[in-house]
Amino acid sequence: MKTDNILKRADRVWLTEAACDLEDFRAEVERTTSLADYPHAAAVEKNVLIYDSASVLKAAQTSEGRRAVLAEICEAFATGPGVVVLKRAFEDTAVIDMASGIFDDIINEQQRTHTGGGDHFAKPGANDRIWNSLEKHCLRDPQNFAAYYGNALIALVSEAWLGPSYQMTAQVNRVNPGGAAQSAHRDYHLGFQASSVIEQFPAHVHRLSPVLTLQGAVAHCDMPLESGPTLFLPYSQTYVPGYLALKRQEFRDYFDRHHVQLPLSKGDLVFFNPALFHAAGTNRSEGIKRVANLLQVSSAFGRAMETVNRERMSAVLYPALKAMLAEGQLSGIEAACAIASCAEGYSFPTNLDRDPPVGGLAPKTQAQLMHEALAGGWEDAAFAAALAAQSEKKLS
Numbered sequence: 001m002k003t004d005n006i007l008k009r010a011d012r013v014w015l016t017e018a019a020c021d022l023e024d025f026r027a028e029v030e031r032t033t034s035l036a037d038y039p040h041a042a043a044v045e046k047n048v049l050i051y052d053s054a055s056v057l058k059a060a061q062t063s064e065g066r067r068a069v070l071a072e073i074c075e076a077f078a079t080g081p082g083v084v085v086l087k088r089a090f091e092d093t094a095v096i097d098m099a100s101g102i103f104d105d106i107i108n109e110q111q112r113t114h115t116g117g118g119d120h121f122a123k124p125g126a127n128d129r130i131w132n133s134l135e136k137h138c139l140r141d142p143q144n145f146a147a148y149y150g151n152a153l154i155a156l157v158s159e160a161w162l163g164p165s166y167q168m169t170a171q172v173n174r175v176n177p178g179g180a181a182q183s184a185h186r187d188y189h190l191g192f193q194a195s196s197v198i199e200q201f202p203a204h205v206h207r208l209s210p211v212l213t214l215q216g217a218v219a220h221c222d223m224p225l226e227s228g229p230t231l232f233l234p235y236s237q238t239y240v241p242g243y244l245a246l247k248r249q250e251f252r253d254y255f256d257r258h259h260v261q262l263p264l265s266k267g268d269l270v271f272f273n274p275a276l277f278h279a280a281g282t283n284r285s286e287g288i289k290r291v292a293n294l295l296q297v298s299s300a301f302g303r304a305m306e307t308v309n310r311e312r313m314s315a316v317l318y319p320a321l322k323a324m325l326a327e328g329q330l331s332g333i334e335a336a337c338a339i340a341s342c343a344e345g346y347s348f349p350t351n352l353d354r355d356p357p358v359g360g361l362a363p364k365t366q367a368q369l370m371h372e373a374l375a376g377g378w379e380d381a382a383f384a385a386a387l388a389a390q391s392e393k394k395l396s
């Protein structure tokens, strides 16, 4: 018995593309979502959980209610279908329209100046990308950024999966009519590697990768099925060797036969476990430019895919937040959500010689500094100087 256990050890630790088994996979994914298991959800459509955003926020108003809602969404990502839709997450779609205008300007500028870096997921012309739309959005229009990322649902779902101090990143994808579907994939981290690389990571890292990020999308227009909203295979995130399985044709064929697709309305949010098998759909519409702002939220403990200059963003966002709070355009909670999407929320890495933890175990974060400045009504220049001094202290 013990000898047998030792003999199988290497196969337990080292997952391989060759060992992936479609029958094992089917046993994981061929499940039916029961609405009764998710009491805060409004409906199950095509095995996907649909939430009414206003009801979710209402249920999360008390600390006990919030605990229950976050736990439900967490398990929906972990062991449930792996994908949730939040209908009408932006009640005021004027905020979305204004952001769309900013994104259009950025895309036009990229085209005019031949910048923008292209897209490794699609053929040229099929779509337009804005990499790091987070920082570009903030620098162009901090007021709209504050209203947009002040959205309490984005914060609630991110926290449900990643806990606090998450790192927001975002990319815009505008898929033009005729834009072809992506092939089925998983996302960052291991989803962006070849099998030969993935096979070098022990099995526990295959389990770790999905808890280091959360994928989301804000629908910037109505997306009927013909416009190609994302294809999903519910429960596929639970198959541990899935990063390798996706390289095999029979798994891709299975995805093609069994994926689901839901229409979205402007202002809806979709969030999914990054290990869920998914792919952008084909845009077969006559004239719909399908625009989504893709949110990739990283754990405080992970390395995000994009570099973001959060010091520069924070310096620009601060005066906007101060003014909007003073004029009652933003609640304290919304301001906190916007700060969570902008400023660095985690203390490390830092230089502990110069940046020792004072009055605790962890040195002050950029986000804490911003809250402190807002509470104290600091001048913009004083806050910018404090930000720069803090960044300087963190250098080796």
Ligand SMILES: [Fe+2]
Pocket: 185, 186, 187, 278
């Ligand atoms: Fe993806």
